Amino acid sequence: MYTINNKSYPCCTSVTMKFIGGKWKAVILVHLKDGPKRYNEVRKLIPTITERTLSLQLKQLEEDNIVDRKVFTEKPPLMVEYTLTDFGKTLLPVLEEITKWGIEASEKFKKK
Numbered sequence: 001m002y003t004i005n006n007k008s009y010p011c012c013t014s015v016t017m018k019f020i021g022g023k024w025k026a027v028i029l030v031h032l033k034d035g036p037k038r039y040n041e042v043r044k045l046i047p048t049i050t051e052r053t054l055s056l057q058l059k060q061l062e063e064d065n066i067v068d069r070k071v072f073t074e075k076p077p078l079m080v081e082y083t084l085t086d087f088g089k090t091l092l093p094v095l096e097e098i099t100k101w102g103i104e105a106s107e108k109f110k111k112k
Helices: 014-018 025-032 039-047 051-063 091-109
Strands: 002-004 008-009 068-072 079-084
Touching: 002 014, 002 079, 008 014, 008 025, 008 079, 014 025, 014 079, 025 039, 025 051, 025 079, 025 091, 039 079
Parallel strands: none
Antiparallel strands: 002 008, 068 079
């Protein structure tokens, strides 16, 4: 058993999925791998995600120390930027393998 924040996980895979599981977290992280993005930039890169879902997923990623949220208030309009934390960057090899597998799977199941 593995325990994080007083919650138990049956195996190390479930620990990983706690951080990147679900439909959108890995997708968001892949878009942040090339550098900081503003909220609207992420939203445009993932047109099928709702604003509410994007906000919730970013908040969870921030709470898990995977993503850093920086608010710029020097001059209007308010700007919010998201970046991967150092801890979040440790997921990049995992995300690259998931991406590679997805490309191979989509090729295998392409309609002929």
